[in-house]
Amino acid sequence: MKPIHIKPRTIEILAGIIATAMIVTGIALYAWNEPSRLQQAQAAQLAVDLDGAMTLYAHNCAVCHGAAGEGIGANPALSTPALQTSDPESITKIISRGLYGSAMPAWSLEDGGPLSEYQIDQLVSLIQNGDWQATQERVVNLGLAPLIPFVSEADPEILAGLAALPEGGALATGISLYAENCVACHGADGAGTTLAPALNDPTVRAQSAEALERTLRLGVAGTLMAGWEKALDDEQIAALLELMLRWDEVPGGAIPAPDEPILVTEESLALGSELYTASCANCHGPTGEGSQRAPSLNVRSYLAETPDAALQQIITLGVPETSMPAWGDRLIEAQIQAIVGFIRSWEPTAPEVAQPVRVRGPWWQGSTSAGSSPQLPSGGATTSASPDTAQPTPVGGDLGKHQGSGAGGANSPWVVQELPWYQTLDPRSIALGLGVVFLASLLVLVALRGLRRLNR
Amino acid sequence: MTEESNSGNDSPLNRMRRRLTPPEFPTDDRSRMRMVVDSLILHLHPTKVPRSTLRWTYTWGLGGLSALLVMLLALTGVFLQMNYTPSPPQAYLDVLALRTDTWFGDLLRNLHHWSANLLIVTSVLHLLRVFFTGAHRPPREVNWLLGIGMLLLVVGGNFTGYLLPWDQLAYWAITVGTSILTYIPVIGQPLSGLLLGGPEVGAPTLLTFYSLHISFIPLGILALMSYHFWRVRKDGGLTIPKSASGREEPAPERVTTIPHLVRREVVWAAAWLAILFLWAMLIPAPLEGIADPAVSPNPAKAPWYFLGIQELLLHFHPLVGAVIIPTLGLGALALMPFYDIHTENVGVYFRSYRGRYISLLAVGGALLLTPLWVLLDEYVLDWAAWLPNWPTLLSNGAIPLAIVLLGIFALDEILRRSFRVNTEERVLALFIFLFTALVVLTIIGIFFRGPGMALYWPWEMPALH
Numbered sequence: 001m002k003p004i005h006i007k008p009r010t011i012e013i014l015a016g017i018i019a020t021a022m023i024v025t026g027i028a029l030y031a032w033n034e035p036s037r038l039q040q041a042q043a044a045q046l047a048v049d050l051d052g053a054m055t056l057y058a059h060n061c062a063v064c065h066g067a068a069g070e071g072i073g074a075n076p077a078l079s080t081p082a083l084q085t086s087d088p089e090s091i092t093k094i095i096s097r098g099l100y101g102s103a104m105p106a107w108s109l110e111d112g113g114p115l116s117e118y119q120i121d122q123l124v125s126l127i128q129n130g131d132w133q134a135t136q137e138r139v140v141n142l143g144l145a146p147l148i149p150f151v152s153e154a155d156p157e158i159l160a161g162l163a164a165l166p167e168g169g170a171l172a173t174g175i176s177l178y179a180e181n182c183v184a185c186h187g188a189d190g191a192g193t194t195l196a197p198a199l200n201d202p203t204v205r206a207q208s209a210e211a212l213e214r215t216l217r218l219g220v221a222g223t224l225m226a227g228w229e230k231a232l233d234d235e236q237i238a239a240l241l242e243l244m245l246r247w248d249e250v251p252g253g254a255i256p257a258p259d260e261p262i263l264v265t266e267e268s269l270a271l272g273s274e275l276y277t278a279s280c281a282n283c284h285g286p287t288g289e290g291s292q293r294a295p296s297l298n299v300r301s302y303l304a305e306t307p308d309a310a311l312q313q314i315i316t317l318g319v320p321e322t323s324m325p326a327w328g329d330r331l332i333e334a335q336i337q338a339i340v341g342f343i344r345s346w347e348p349t350a351p352e353v354a355q356p357v358r359v360r361g362p363w364w365q366g367s368t369s370a371g372s373s374p375q376l377p378s379g380g381a382t383t384s385a386s387p388d389t390a391q392p393t394p395v396g397g398d399l400g401k402h403q404g405s406g407a408g409g410a411n412s413p414w415v416v417q418e419l420p421w422y423q424t425l426d427p428r429s430i431a432l433g434l435g436v437v438f439l440a441s442l443l444v445l446v447a448l449r450g451l452r453r454l455n456r
Numbered sequence: 457m458t459e460e461s462n463s464g465n466d467s468p469l470n471r472m473r474r475r476l477t478p479p480e481f482p483t484d485d486r487s488r489m490r491m492v493v494d495s496l497i498l499h500l501h502p503t504k505v506p507r508s509t510l511r512w513t514y515t516w517g518l519g520g521l522s523a524l525l526v527m528l529l530a531l532t533g534v535f536l537q538m539n540y541t542p543s544p545p546q547a548y549l550d551v552l553a554l555r556t557d558t559w560f561g562d563l564l565r566n567l568h569h570w571s572a573n574l575l576i577v578t579s580v581l582h583l584l585r586v587f588f589t590g591a592h593r594p595p596r597e598v599n600w601l602l603g604i605g606m607l608l609l610v611v612g613g614n615f616t617g618y619l620l621p622w623d624q625l626a627y628w629a630i631t632v633g634t635s636i637l638t639y640i641p642v643i644g645q646p647l648s649g650l651l652l653g654g655p656e657v658g659a660p661t662l663l664t665f666y667s668l669h670i671s672f673i674p675l676g677i678l679a680l681m682s683y684h685f686w687r688v689r690k691d692g693g694l695t696i697p698k699s700a701s702g703r704e705e706p707a708p709e710r711v712t713t714i715p716h717l718v719r720r721e722v723v724w725a726a727a728w729l730a731i732l733f734l735w736a737m738l739i740p741a742p743l744e745g746i747a748d749p750a751v752s753p754n755p756a757k758a759p760w761y762f763l764g765i766q767e768l769l770l771h772f773h774p775l776v777g778a779v780i781i782p783t784l785g786l787g788a789l790a791l792m793p794f795y796d797i798h799t800e801n802v803g804v805y806f807r808s809y810r811g812r813y814i815s816l817l818a819v820g821g822a823l824l825l826t827p828l829w830v831l832l833d834e835y836v837l838d839w840a841a842w843l844p845n846w847p848t849l850l851s852n853g854a855i856p857l858a859i860v861l862l863g864i865f866a867l868d869e870i871l872r873r874s875f876r877v878n879t880e881e882r883v884l885a886l887f888i889f890l891f892t893a894l895v896v897l898t899i900i901g902i903f904f905r906g907p908g909m910a911l912y913w914p915w916e917m918p919a920l921h
Contacts (some may be wrong), residue, residue: 012723015726016723020730026734034559038556041556041562045555117548359830440824442820443819443820444817447813449586451874453873
């Protein structure tokens with residue numbers, strides 16, 4: 001048999017032919033698939049848009065239009081077939097510019113609102129194609145569900161007492177109106193919420209009556225504050241104005257919050273701590289500092305923005321598409337409330353920014369959890385009732401030292417819990433490190449040997 | 457014009473066929489000459505080339521591949537331009553529409569994206585090949601400088617193109633990338649203002665970057681590329697490889713350009729086009745949500761080819777890390793052919809046997825020392841805290857720079873004393889050491905830096921919120 005000899009030229013020409021054939025068939029196949037690819041891309045883009053829109057909806061719209069677009073009170077429902085089939089242009093116009101004579105403000109940046117054209121387009125596509133069930137879940141998970149008693153009721157005794165005051169009639173009317181129309185955003189007793197500023201405040205009273213009246217009548221562009229001119233008559237506006245200016249005369253508790261915070265006792269705190277360590281600490285960290293699996297809870301902004309009811313909802317229902325399960329299936333309401341109380345107990349000492357502890361346990365054990373001491377809320381700082389026996393213990397102060405404070409502003413916000421360094425290594429780190437060292441040493445050794453030989 | 461084509465009884469179809477098909481090979485010298493002059497290929501290439509320069513493993517076809525990528529970028533770029541408006545937020549919507557509504561829109565964008573990134577890699581590899589074979593030395597200095605100029609234009613083209621999709625990735629990478637500019641003393645701020653058209657990346661920036669991306673940069677690359685090609689022939693073609701012992705072949709065997717060189721070029725181009733098309737069909741170019749100046753990702757990283765410099769910023773005062781070190785490096789690179797002028801071993805990879813071993817030593821040393829130094833500086837050294845009363849330009853800039861430079865000089869001195877290395881081999885070792893260090897720093901920047909620019913293992917990288 002003669003040995004087969006292929007010339008390099010033949011290989012080159014063959015390679016060229018194969019490559020050309022690949023390009024031609026590749027483009028042909030791609031073109032054949034292009035219509036379905038475009039369809040898939042459109043569906044994927046719609047999903048992305050709807051996802052963004054749901055978050056926007058939760059932050060901006062749910063408070064008036066309801067978590068599932070069902071409408072609240074006089075605010076219209078959005079989940080209607082009429083809107084789904086109507087002209088998207090007109091919906092865009094209403095969202096962008098607002099609806100004169102209603103509580104609907106203008107939302108577009110051009111008209112002084114907070115939303116960009118792109119975001120408004122996303123909202124329109126939510127209104128026309130949206131899955132309102134999913135939207136409701138999103139609103140609940142973000143802890144932004146509108147308070148169920150959207151309208152509060154003023155304390156009748158205080159109301160009667162006020163009416164007896166000189167010129168107290170207008171004040172009492174104002175309080176009733178406030179409880180009906182304003183409490184959802186401006187909060188119990190005018191203390192303010194995350195949605196709107198406090199009204200029971202000296203800086204408000206320092207404003208001129210004309211300025212306040214203008215705000216009441218015309219609203220504030222670019223905020224949720226609508227103009228109430230059309231919804232209320234002159235007398236009612238005058239009564240509300242009276243309330244703004246004379247709130248300091250109203251006793252506390254006249255307009256109770258629609259949301260009652262969860263009662264915390266020493267027993268409930270102990271139970272909450274136990275349940276937290278057993279069920280939550282693995283992912284959220286022993287003191288709520290979070291981990292790579294779950295976000296931190298022990299952050300001031302998160303705790304301040306998330307009322308007890310929202311925490312309870314999140315724990316009960318879980319968060320879809322994340323690893324947060326619905327604990328409502330496994331725990332009873334009292335247990336969940338105990339966990340909420342325990343999480344709430346961090347609020348006074350919660351750090352401003354998340355300080356996830358990188359608990360890097362020995363690699364043969366996985367992550368470890370350190371013990372933590374629960375803390376009862378100290379009086380006044382939070383919403384909850386606090387027993388006198390509570391002994392505040394600092395949490396999170398002695399976790400570890402800052403590391404990685406490299407030069408050039410590379411200060412790491414991460415706190416690394418101290419473990420012997422050899423326990424923090426995992427097989428992949430060791431393999432990578434050894435690999436680099438081995439390769440580099442090999443190169444150096446080969447080079448040195450060659451150089452020595454050349455030198456001889 | 458021949459008499460034949462003027463004859464009236466010929467059909468237009470026949471005339472067209474005759475004009476477009478290759479003529480019979482002429483027999484007289486004058487017509488042969490004419491044919492050579494008329495050929496586009498023989499305008500670019502000489503009629504004969506040394507056989508040894510055709511070896512795949514000598515040039516790796518990197519220059520040709522870069523030229524192919526430039527052509528592909530120009531072509532796909534024009535089509536992308538037809539579907540694009542350089543103003544926010546329409547720019548982002550247009551890029552989305554390429555994906556969802558335009559036939560072949562996604563393929564074009566992916567091709568453009570991946571070719572642009574590959575072009576940076578091939579340009580740098582081409583530079584390395586030229587340096588390793590000594591092809592930058594006299595008389596080819598001008599082409600070396602042209603090459604560096606084109607490399608800068610390629611990086612500029614990639615950087616300006618990075619912003620155009622107007623997504624989060626683009627917005628923040630450009631914000632970080634242009635902030636490096638502001639560290640240049642005196643002219644940094646005005647330069648950044650000129651480029652951005654305002655205090656931060658916004659609508660004017662997009663328009664500026666778009667204009668640069670479609671006019672000056674491609675025109676500049678085209679002009680320099682033509683000059684580069686012309687100079688290759690002017691400087692005597694490719695360097696002719698010699699055996700590593702430095703012995704020159706008495707008379708290099710020459711073969712005709714057509715088909716020997718052209719066949720290889722066509723095959724190489726076809727192979728890379730096939731790879732690029734497959735790549736673009738299978739791996740989509742990244743696209744995140746619309747740019748949002750209010751929400752910055754943590755960490756915010758510059759485009760990948762600047763992460764070596766961003767990594768330097770973590771270890772040095774900005775003036776040193778972002779200005780002095782890159783300027784010194786680029787300056788040294790540009791001066792290379794005027795310093796390294798011995799031409800005996802041109803065409804030999806790594807100069808000599810000793811050169812190869814020294815190159816290995818330099819790569820190994822840089823692989824060992826660079827990560828070590830990064831770890832040391834990250835966790836142990838903290839000059840700014842140790843010398844609180846010193847200006848940070850000294851404590852964080854001059855001192856670490858002096859230590860690093862002293863370390864490099866010490867290594868060089870050890871090399872010089874232990875082995876009989878000559879100057880050009882030391883330059884080679886230094887170049888390879890610094891280049892490897894840059895590659896290691898870039899890899900650390902890309903894969904090992906997480907939130908707060910802290911060090912992480914790639915598999916422990918926390919997900920972005």
